[in-house]
Every structure is written in structure tokens, then in C-alpha cells.
Amino acid sequence: MELLENRIAKDGTVKEGNVLKVDSFLNHQMDIGLFNEMGKELKRLFSDRKITKILTIEASGIAIAAVAAQYFDNVPVVFAKKSQSINLDGSVYSTKIRSFTHGREYDVIVSKKYLSPEDHILVIDDFLANGCAIEGLIEIIKESGATIEGVGIAIEKGFQDGGKKLRESGVNLHSLAIIDSMDASTGKINFRHL
Amino acid sequence: MELLENRIAKDGTVKEGNVLKVDSFLNHQMDIGLFNEMGKELKRLFSDRKITKILTIEASGIAIAAVAAQYFDNVPVVFAKKSQSINLDGSVYSTKIRSFTHGREYDVIVSKKYLSPEDHILVIDDFLANGCAIEGLIEIIKESGATIEGVGIAIEKGFQDGGKKLRESGVNLHSLAIIDSMDASTGKINFRHL
Numbered sequence: 001m002e003l004l005e006n007r008i009a010k011d012g013t014v015k016e017g018n019v020l021k022v023d024s025f026l027n028h029q030m031d032i033g034l035f036n037e038m039g040k041e042l043k044r045l046f047s048d049r050k051i052t053k054i055l056t057i058e059a060s061g062i063a064i065a066a067v068a069a070q071y072f073d074n075v076p077v078v079f080a081k082k083s084q085s086i087n088l089d090g091s092v093y094s095t096k097i098r099s100f101t102h103g104r105e106y107d108v109i110v111s112k113k114y115l116s117p118e119d120h121i122l123v124i125d126d127f128l129a130n131g132c133a134i135e136g137l138i139e140i141i142k143e144s145g146a147t148i149e150g151v152g153i154a155i156e157k158g159f160q161d162g163g164k165k166l167r168e169s170g171v172n173l174h175s176l177a178i179i180d181s182m183d184a185s186t187g188k189i190n191f192r193h194l
Numbered sequence: 195m196e197l198l199e200n201r202i203a204k205d206g207t208v209k210e211g212n213v214l215k216v217d218s219f220l221n222h223q224m225d226i227g228l229f230n231e232m233g234k235e236l237k238r239l240f241s242d243r244k245i246t247k248i249l250t251i252e253a254s255g256i257a258i259a260a261v262a263a264q265y266f267d268n269v270p271v272v273f274a275k276k277s278q279s280i281n282l283d284g285s286v287y288s289t290k291i292r293s294f295t296h297g298r299e300y301d302v303i304v305s306k307k308y309l310s311p312e313d314h315i316l317v318i319d320d321f322l323a324n325g326c327a328i329e330g331l332i333e334i335i336k337e338s339g340a341t342i343e344g345v346g347i348a349i350e351k352g353f354q355d356g357g358k359k360l361r362e363s364g365v366n367l368h369s370l371a372i373i374d375s376m377d378a379s380t381g382k383i384n385f386r387h388l
Binding site: 023024029030032033035036058059062063065066069070074075076077078079110111114 | 217218219222223224225226227229230252253256257259260261263264268269270271272273275304305307308
């Protein structure tokens, strides 16, 4: 998606350790007009699928999923929570996800009330790198018996293996921007065009 | 706001300890059509203010703020983060907030890049009870030198003192639904009408 690639090139910052900072428009400060365009593009990419619910994970996926849902006939959005809250009933699907960004493992939970075998799920998240978070969400969806219609990602780090693994396992994955390589010393970002 | 009150009455569940569960439509599964109507109403309530940015806090405030921003000319939305992430630069505003729901204290941070003295801020969050989270966000905004134009809340627990404290301190606070009392044994919820 050209609009997103141009924005990453303009406002993204490459840091040592393959870190891409996009917190001026994507995951701390958020450009809602851009999210609208991303939502329209996700609808176009998954227009052949019947989506009844969108699943994302806190925190950065939530706004993208919520704005995108407007283009999917306002289907409900469920966000997976990153730790047990006393406000949630005990009846949850859960899995453990390793976060390389935060250097730790955490529990991810979704109430069993909000995923059922009748649901057709589109997973939306902001980043795909090693794929741990998406694999965790897919595990939860499989446990619920719902159908995984696809995974929509804003930015995929194509030089890490999450996207490759998901595609090889048959997941209907679309990323709005795929980064093939990036260089912290020059700031140069190369995008993959399919 | 009648639409929200009706939804709380229909789908909210009152639990012992003054807990109101609205996770079927507000803070776990989210009804984006409802959020659109809430966004329109927030715009109406704050139409006399010039808003340049919306500030919220992860995780449940994010979707409400993002959808509402569409009715404020797509102003940027910034969400305060609940713990230090290695992906954030060191240069942040921070404060400590006590969460009664989770029974602990946590650090809340906003990058200094995204709040400045030129900003006119509307704070949006899902719940207002004792007011700790909103007070923390206000502290951060004051530290940045930005102007606080108002605070918009989905559900205020009017029987706790957060709303009273904020109004007495001169904050331009609007809550879309204010609960005066609720009863876990009968499930009855009484709303305040101003």
C-alpha cells in the first residue's frame, strides 16, 4: 500500500537491532485518517471472505482494528488481553506469547463468550515480525472452533520469518507494507512489492 | 446518552463490589457502531472547544478515542502507555497511577514528542470511577504545557468520587452515561440525568 509505505519512509526511524519506530503515526500517536485508508485497503484485500468478527491484541492493534471494522459492516472487534484481569470471568481461552520487544513472556486471554464455532475471524495487528503474537491468536481461534478467514497486518518485517511461516502454513495473510531490509546507519528502508 | 444507557441496562452485568461488566460491547468485545454514535455525541458536547489532539490510555480507551477522532476532523490520537517499552525513547512524561481494578500501581508514559504547549487536548476514556487514571493524564498534560479542553467519558460511576473531584477542580467533564447506583442482587442500574 503506497500511502503507508510513503509514510513509513517519511516518518519511520530505523534503529539498531532491526527496530523500526513508527510511533509518530501508528503505535503511540495515531493518524486516524491513515487508519481509514488502511481499513479500506484491508476490506479490498479480504473482500472475498465473509467476516463476522475482527480479533486483535492490545494495545497497538486496537485502533487499527476498530477503524477497519467500519469497512466490514461494523462487525464486532474483540481484543485479546495481555494479562488476567479480575474483571474478566474465569472462562477464557488463553495462550502464552513471547515478546521480543519487551523481552518477556505473557499470558494472552480472550473470553470464551466472544469466540464461537459460528464466527469467521479476521485477525488484525500493527506489526508482524517473528509471528509469535499472531500464532498465539490463531491458537486461541482454533481452540474456539471459529474459522480463521485471514490475517491483516499493517507492517511486516519481511526479513524476519513470521510471515513466511504463516504463509507456508496456509494462512491467508496480507500485509499492507512489507519491509525487505532496513539500515540503521543510512535510515534506508526497502519495501517488497509482490 | 440514551443509546448507551439502554445498552448498559440491556447487556451490562452488575457484580458484587460495585463492578459493572460491559465487556460484551465496550471493553473486550467492542460495538463499533455504538462507538460511532458515542463519537458523534462527544463532538456535540465539546463542539465549543478547539481540539487539536485526543489523549487516551491503553487499552480500553483506545478504540473509543480512535473512532471518536473521526468526528473531530481526524485529529491525532495519542495513547498513554502503561509501562516502559524499550521501543520508546527515554524522553517521556510519566506518572504513577493506582488501579483498583487490578490492585496495583503502574507507570504511565507519553512521549514528549506528542504533547506540546500548542496542543489543545480532549481526554477520552471508557470508565471514570475514583478518577486516578484521568488525574494521571491531566498531570501529564499540565507537565507538557498543553491546554486541557475537556474530558469525555463513556461510563461514569457517579457513586464514586472521581467525577465530583474533577468537576470541582474546574475540569470540563462530560460523561455519556452516569450511574448513580447499582445493585448486584437485583441487577438494577439507576442512571443520573442532569
